Amino acid sequence: MLKIKDLHAGLEGKDILQGINLDVKAGEVHAIMGPNGSGKSTLASVVAGKEEFDITKGEIDFNDEDITEMDPEERAHKGIFLSFQYPVEIPGVSVTNFIKTAINETRKSQGLEDMPASEMLKMIKDKAAMLEIDRKFLSRSLNEGFSGGEKKRNEIFQMAMLEPKLAILDETDSGLDIDALKVVANGVNKLKSEDNAVLLITHYQRLLDYIVPDYVHVLMDGKIVKSGTKELAYELEEKGYDWIKEEMV
Amino acid sequence: MSFKDKLLSSYIALEDYLEFDSPLHDIRNEAIKNFEEKGFPTKKDEAWKYTSLKSLLKPDYSVYSNKERNVELKNVRKYFLHEIDTYKLVFVDGVYSSFLSETTHDTLDVCLMSAALNKSKYKPVIEAYFNKTAKSDSLTSLNTAFTKEGAYIHIPAHKEVEKPIEIINFSTGNEDAIFLQPRNLIVVGENAHVQIIERHQSLSNNEVLTNSVTEIFAEKRAYVDYYKIQNDVSTASLIDNTYISQQRDTVCRVHTFSFGGKLVRNNLNYFQHGEHTDSTLKGITILEGKQHVDHNTLVHHTAPNCESHQDYKGLFAEASIGVFNGKIVVEKDAQKIDAFQQNNNILIDDKATINAKPQLEIFADDVKCSHGCTIGQFDEEALFYLRSRGIGLKESRALLMYAFANTVLESVKIPELKTRINKLIANKIGVSLGFEL
Structure with missing residues (x-):
């Protein structure tokens, strides 16, 4: 599904990603772990199409199509979703109106009519219930005055509504207490199927107790330096990242 | 002649x-x-x-x-x-x-x-x-x-x-x-x-x-x-x-x-x-072409325990010109005044201009006066957020413009007027967002 080949990307002449190779197949969950500043969030943003980053080398393929130069909205239409670490506040636009706009823009790109209002309402109701989101919450301005946990839950709600093929969750666990983490993880697990894939970006192993990855990759200084199964995550939790550095030397 | x-x-x-x-x-x-x-x-x-x-x-x-x-x-x-x-x-x-x-x-x-x-x-x-x-x-x-x-x-x-x-x-x-x-x-x-x-x-x-x-x-x-x-x-x-x-x-x-x-x-x-008066001045300015709009405000506080609130938002496209000149005068006897002034502007195109000048003349010694003026472009992170949800660049900008102007709009107390102005803004920005703003 997602194939990243020798990806180099940076910001204002500074290299951040220095040759990433990654292959994520449908039905898989991959976790990218790594210390602060290793390039985890940059990788998430570059896959979603953030234009500030310059891609100097390499290629990103999605379902056998080169998307390296594609606009973020086009990638979204093709089924890529990024759950933001810091979701942006949009005053005056309700969660419901925002998600309606996002869904219908995507449908428009596929030559479809707007989703009928009754269908939309039912879907909103079902997904909100799944994530234990209160109805009142949906009429509030998008992310405005939301707590950290509410923002993250709202991200997963959007994911549930948009039903992406590839969901990238950037530090979705940060700022969540354990109960909220369980609800969010439970939501992600319910959305998981043989046809879609999840890329988890995280600093801690904690999230991986609830969303179990098939593969764990360690990102350091812009490179994937070690890959393994979920056991690698426990090892990292126990020993930190220094031993990998030493192993590399 | x-x-x-x-x-x-x-x-x-x-x-x-x-x-x-x-x-x-x-x-x-x-x-x-x-x-x-x-x-x-x-x-x-x-x-x-x-x-x-x-x-x-x-x-x-x-x-x-x-x-x-x-x-x-x-x-x-x-x-x-x-x-x-x-x-x-x-x-x-x-x-x-x-x-x-x-x-x-x-x-x-x-x-x-x-x-x-x-x-x-x-x-x-x-x-x-x-x-x-x-x-x-x-x-x-x-x-x-x-x-x-x-x-x-x-x-x-x-x-x-x-x-x-x-x-x-x-x-x-x-x-x-x-x-x-x-x-x-x-x-x-x-x-x-x-x-x-x-x-x-x-x-x-x-x-x-x-x-x-x-x-x-x-x-x-x-x-x-x-x-x-x-x-x-x-x-x-x-x-x-x-x-x-x-x-x-x-x-x-x-x-x-x-x-x-x-x-x-x-x-x-x-x-x-007189005491305990409240003055509120709010504005949304959205310009294009060679339009020129100049807001010249004065709030003259002469009595104690009063408030004034100013909130002006401006969006300037093409070669349009905006001016904001906001003057607040607090006389010597006007103690315990709370005077607030805010002016935020977004320049959409390189040729657009905004001239902003806050002027405070305060002769009382126990007052709360604050003013803030910003001039910026669109927040790239916010644009990316909206686009990553499948919303096109033009529509994303429109949503951000709307969100930017919203603090002024939300205090309009006549519902029909609010709807009308929402429509004017949507027209002015030039997109249909698929829902009633």
């Missing part, structure tokens, strides 16, 4: 028709003398540094139009907020249209300045209030000298006006160029409440220059909610001089929505005369 000379000689002609021995005549004479001395402001005047009237003074304006001025309701209906649920004072080329208006004398007066100036029963009110603010301003003086028509609104004490009052000035374009000087007087009695909507609308692409003066007097505990809709055609210019005098415990709010017109200058002046 310069426009100024033309106006001076028009005044002499006007004098023949005027009430000679009345105090009003003296006021007019004094005013024309002041205008003759000072003339039109130029960029040399500090308050006009960023706005030049020069090109506006070139056309050969008709000062008294006597051409046909019929307007059909079906052509102007869209400019009314409501066909039935508002009082309306409609003027066409400066002349009252009884056909389009809905006035009243039932417990409150919503009628004409010409009637108020000429009928003896209004004399006490005219003597008490007319031209009692800002005598020294030359453009205001010019209007005073020629005062003939406009809105006269008098709300008696304890009266809560049940529906909004619309003041609409149409120009037909039957003259190649027309100069209009509406004069409004609004007196809101003790503990009375009123909502007013003012609009200037040209119905053609001929030149229009309007020099409007509105005086508003709020007696103690009065509540005044005033909305200015400036969405005129690109050949119409407006100089709006509004003076608000507040007695104790009053609330006066003015929202200015500037989306259209060639050049608009808003001189919005608040004078607080």
